[in-house]
Every structure is written in C-alpha cells, then in structure tokens.
Amino acid sequence: MSSKVSRSGGFLASSMVLSTAETPDADAFLEKRSACSSYRVEHVPLTTLPDWHIDDRLQHASGRFFAVEGLSVRTDFGPNPRWSQPIIVQPEIGILGILVKRINGVHHFLMQAKMEPGNSSLVQYAATVQATPSNYQRVHGGRPTPYLEYFQEHAGRRILFDQLLSEHASWYLHKRNRNMIVEIPEDEDVAVADEFAWLTLGQLRNQLAQGNRVNMNARTVLSGISYAGEDAPDFSADIRDPFQRQTVESHDAGRSDADVMAAMTWLIDQKAKFSLDVRRISLRDMGEWVCDEDSIRHRDGRYFQIIGLSVAATSREVDTWWQPMLEPTPGNVVALICQRRAGVLHFLVQAMVQPGLTDRLELAATVQLTPGSYRGPEEVPPLAEYLDAPESWIRHQTVQSEDGGRFSRADTTHVVVEVPEGHTVDAPENYRWMTLGLLNRLIQSGYYVNVEARSLLACLL
C-alpha cells in the first residue's frame, strides 16, 4: 500500500511551483468568485424549515440528506463516563474527489471555488467533486454534479488515492466519505467550468497557509498525499525553510511495513484498553438538552447547538434552501507537537475515543481542544499548556473552517508547535511519536487518523 500515492510521483515537484501558464492568481480567482456569488444566510427557527420535521429526531420529509438524533454515550476515555448529545446521522458515503493532471510535467489540481453557507469565508477552494448520493442523484432537483463521471466506477480510472475516511466523530455518527485523487492522462482535454481552476500544490500550500481558503473536504483529500520516494534530498536543497525541509524528509521516514505493523498493534492495544458504547435515542430523552421550536441546545450553552439556516445563493446546485446546521461554541483548537528525534521530525499523536467513530478510536492531534466541553480546569486535556508555547516554537498557526455544508461558523485554530530537541514532553500512555511517512501510510489504510488531525496534516504539505 505504500506506493498508493508515491508511485505517481510529482507531488513534491508540484508543491515547489507557485505559478504556471495554466493557473490563475489563486488569491484573485477566489476573490473574483466570491464577488460574483450573491448569497444571503439567515438563522431561522428549526420548526420553520420547510420539509424538515422534528419529533424523536429531526429529519427531512424525503428521508434523505441527513437527520439529527439523540445519542447516549458510555466510555471510560476522558473525564465523563456517560452523557447524551445530539448527533448527525448520514449513512450515505459521499465522494470527495480531486482531479489531477500533469500539465507540462507538473501536477495540477482541479479545484472548485465553492460557497458553503456555514463558512466564515463563504467561498473557498473545494475538491473537484464534493457530493453525497443525495446530491448527485439529484434528490432535490438541482444541477448535475460536474466531473462526477471521472470518479465513478469505470475501467480506465487511474486512481492515485482512494480510501474511506472518517468525518467529525463528535458531531457525526459513523460518517465516512470516499476520499479520491484521480489522474487523467496528459493528453486528455478537460473543459474547465467557470467556478473551477487548475492550481499547483504550491499554490494550494499558500492558500492553506492563509487560512479559511481551502475547505475541510479538500483538506482531508490532500492529507492523502505522500512525498515519500520523491527524491526528497534533491528537492530539499531547494527548500530554504528548514522546517519545511524537515517535514519533507519526515515523509520518507518510518513508513516500512514493519513500522505500520507496530503502529497498528499499538492501536489495537489502545482499542482494547478503552471502551465505547453508543445508542441512538430520541431527541426528547437527552437529559441536559433543550429541544424547542428554535433550536436544540445544551441547557448551559455548552458543546454546540442545532439551528436552522435559510440560504439563498446563485452558485450552488439549487438557488434557495433551508437546512439545519450544527454550530459549535467558539474556540476549537487542534494542535500538533513535533520534535526532531534522532534527526527526523516526529509528531506526537494520541489514540482518542470519539462517540461517532466507526471503530472506537483513531489517532488524533496532540491537543484537540473544544472549550465548550470542559466544566473546569481538571477536564482540560493533557498537554494543552503547549498552546502557550513561546512564539519561536510556533511553526504554523491558521484558522480553518470545518465542513460549511453542515457546520455553521465552525472555525478551528490549527497550530503546529516544534519543541526543541532536548525538551522532554511528558505524555500519557495513549500518546505516540510518529513520522509523517507513518501517518500517511495509516491514512492510506483506512480509519486510523481522525479528520481533525488530517486537516492539520494537510497544512503541513
């Protein structure tokens, strides 16, 4: 499996290219698309959403799209042994697919400037295709999904990356999407629609570094990219930033079959240590939650709320719609601590139980902070003190939005902290140092790295 992406090669080269004859100015293109999208997003009471009904659960009259249900959770991971919460149930498997083409030898990515009503910056770069079966089977009418055919089953697909990966498991129950990168031949013509642009990986890296310009679904697909085996030393000489050089080198390290086996055995050890039992219940049976005409919310305003949104836009498949959205309490942070160990950059990840995960736990970033969840300082997770690290240790800090199709104003601060080589990080037993090469192989193997961590890893490309 190690060769899933690297056999294609060319990703690292593309990451060094900041403009080509085929690519627009990435900033300007996004601004232009924003300017020519008109939209209006308003909060409305849940009970006024046409075709949505709330009873034991909140669902659409068609039975499609998604539902919000209650979930009763029991676990011995973390400070709270049991709780109930609303959760989004959407058993459909969506496609998140990026089309890649070599143009003059350089990988270009076909990105869509896409409006999503929940995003703080409404229009962001999205994958070529970002669609659930409800979308592309056009349950709600609407326009056909462009480029879908490149990702659907057919003999000629040249697949560089293809894996079912988990989504936000604190907000979604067992949700997974199919993350794909598909390459089309150099000599195949593709018409580029108005909202689409070819960008190099270097341009995408720049957009990621600015924050709130590459959407969640694009970030998770990009996290499947590996630089392993791409003659990194040759390129490394060209990379002036020493931290970037180290990340590229970390892609080549610790990714042997034996490394993957050892990591998987460690993860199974963690799965055997922690328990998780979830049960779908009625929205009416959630002890601490208020469920009324306006919204579904925690009685103390903690965690998140389910609200109604009215959206009018010209750049989506349909022009006006209403839908429920999950709006978290502000202040979410995801942070990775890294350190040179034996000359190679390693990242400290943790085995973390989340109620909506398909297989109990996955690897998460060093710190995954959801301020609305803690009743006091004793509930703040381990190593959160590194968020106050000296400025000189900070290697990355941006605000990125979560899926703006389901989550409203869900901005997560992304942080990477490099601690000095001599520094000792005192981490609990369910934490482990891994190279980017190993993390990438685990992403390529399925449900092993959670979406919050993958989003941050995409920022390290």
Next chain:
Amino acid sequence: MSSKVSRSGGFLASSMVLSTAETPDADAFLEKRSACSSYRVEHVPLTTLPDWHIDDRLQHASGRFFAVEGLSVRTDFGPNPRWSQPIIVQPEIGILGILVKRINGVHHFLMQAKMEPGNSSLVQYAATVQATPSNYQRVHGGRPTPYLEYFQEHAGRRILFDQLLSEHASWYLHKRNRNMIVEIPEDEDVAVADEFAWLTLGQLRNQLAQGNRVNMNARTVLSGISYAGEDAPDFSADIRDPFQRQTVESHDAGRSDADVMAAMTWLIDQKAKFSLDVRRISLRDMGEWVCDEDSIRHRDGRYFQIIGLSVAATSREVDTWWQPMLEPTPGNVVALICQRRAGVLHFLVQAMVQPGLTDRLELAATVQLTPGSYRGPEEVPPLAEYLDAPESWIRHQTVQSEDGGRFSRADTTHVVVEVPEGHTVDAPENYRWMTLGLLNRLIQSGYYVNVEARSLLACLL
C-alpha cells in the same frame, strides 16, 4: 503488510508434518479430554437465569458479558428492505490468540481442548487463549486465563499476526475480536497445562477435515496464516493431492500492492452502492418477534431464537453457570466456488451487507445459506444451485460449529466446489474472483472478509 505472516515462514512446512515427538495423537487427545470432562447442558426458561434480567433488553446484573437487544434494520441489499431482529451486543474486544513455537525447526501450535456448551461436539480444539476482558478480569470469579500474558502488551512480543476481525454480523452488533498469532523463542520453556497440546498445522488440517473438532475461534485465527513466499514450488512436488497443490500456489498469486489496491477500490465501489442503517431498539418493539418468559423467538419460528441454558462443567473457569444462547434454525451452509483461471485457483467471493458489520459490508463466501431466512424460492441467494454440484466437483465438505459460547447447536455445513476450467459461472456484479493470496492480504488488513468465509478459508489450509 504482505510480510505480516510470511516473514516468519515455516507454516507450509508445519502443514506437511503429521506427527512429531512433541505432539500427541490429536484424535486420541481430544477424546481423552472429552471423556474426563463431565458436564450437563439444559435448556431453561430465560426468566429463570440467575442475574439475567429481561426488559427493553436482556442483560446481566453486572452490566458485563453481553446483552441481547432489538435491532431495526434498513438496507437495499437482498430481498428484504427492512426488518427487526434480536442481536447480541458485546462491545468488549476479546483476545483469540495462538502461541506458536518452533520445535526442532517445525512450527507447533499450542491448542486447548475446550468445552463450549453450545457445540454439538462439546470439546474441541480452541486457540491458546480465547477470552473477553470479562473473562480475564475475572468478573465472575473463576480461574485466571492461562498464557494470557504472552498476548498482552509487552516489549518482547514477536507477533506473526494481529488484527481486529469481525464476528457473526447477523447475530452480533459490531462485534470484533483481536486475532493473534504470537511466536515464542525456540529456547523458551512453556509449561503445557493438562488441557493443552502442541499440534502441527498438518494435524490441525486433519482435525479440520473431520469437522466439529476445531472451534470457530481457532478457525478465524488460523485464517490469518499465509503460505506466500514459502517456496511453495519446492513443497508442491511433495503434495500429492493436486487440489491441495493448487491452493498452496494460490497463496502466492494476486497478492501485490496493486492487487490489494484494486480489490479495495472495488470494495469501496460496493459500499457506495448499498445502504445500511441500523438502530438499537427495545426488544418489545420488534414487530414479528415474541418475547416471553421462555425465549425470544420469531412468530413463525424463522431465523433463530434466544434461549436460556444451564451449564455445569468441570473444565471451564467456573463450574456452574447460566446464560442466554442464540440458537439458529438448522441447515446453515457456507460454500465457496473455485476455478482454475489462467492456471491459478481463484475463489468467487461476494460483497455482502450484514446488519452487525462495523463497516456495512465485507467479503463473504459464494453462497451463505441460512434456510430459516427465506420466505420462498425467490429469496434464495444467487448460485445456491451449486450446492447440488456433481460429487466429482466437491473438494471439501464438513460440518463445523459456530462459537459454542454464544450459539447453541449452530452447525454450519462447509463446502468447497471446484468448477471445471471451461465452465462459466454467471454471478451478479457484487461478486469477484480472488486468489487465496489476495484474500489473505485482505484478512490481514482488517474488516474485509467475514467470519463465515474465514472459517471456510481455514479449512483450505
């Protein structure tokens, strides 16, 4: 991952050895152990089981072990779009572990002659360790689990196989066990307790060929064994049976990274095609099921029933206990069709949705027949007509028991049919031909091959 087992080598050699100085006569040993176990197994009404309570669910007063709950299922796979059924819920991850040691250069497997109350032949060969956390943490008192320490987390473990694999997904919800093969150094002494014996793989093959002598949990662990890379051609000359020679050669075929990638992409295509939505409900809310003092059963006697069992035995951790058991309607069959294709033996497997699977569908045998489930001939699954194949096509036919710790008198006929090279098998789109090498790599990758198919694959070692 391909090297997970094969790097150790020695499995094929062990499969050729039918006796050594260290091994007992495998038939005689089992019979002796049966003779010196005294036991009594009786059906009792559910409501008379001490410490078990039935209400919305059937559960133990401790909250441990397992529970029987209702499950509401919706799927577009198969003839029935929705139904409800009882299902066993046991979120614990058990350990199924076999200890292996080279003795005079030959792999020996430490097998336990174990009594399980549900088995038709009560005492069978089991893995070295077969224990849930409830067992080995001794929730019910009882004796410590022998050899457990070899499988628990420690630095020196030499792991030949380690994977979480699914259990019966028509009867269990999201159940998985940790399947392990751990090798101890040749010079390390291991005391062999009374119920235990070292057996070669050749002896285990003989026991498997007789039927009802190697239990379900041992079979799933054994299905992780690969003969790939073991210089099969050298051994092949020694293998007189041409079908056995072909199975050994099939272990070496079609198992490249590219083959695994293509199979996984095909499986994701199938997962995207079929839907599954399950919900845990009260036992009282299952429309077609009767739930009274005696048992939980379908109103027409179909599928299976949940009964009470009283057990008294001297060869288990505790001497007397009571527990619920699932008793299927008789007549279950699992069958693989195989065929030489381009000179290599391939097996026809199907992507099959089952309500309790962790990730919607897994690969199943060509035919998985549960006679109690069909209301008429139109519901009998595709290719079932091959169960009436000419005698000369039958390569394997045995009766094997399912996990006798949860399932009562659950005997499944295991069949392998080899169709002639010219013969065309007309299979639906969710069926695919695979080599044993590819199936083995998928087993080693996680939730890809269901337990019914794995059980049959163990019989092909």
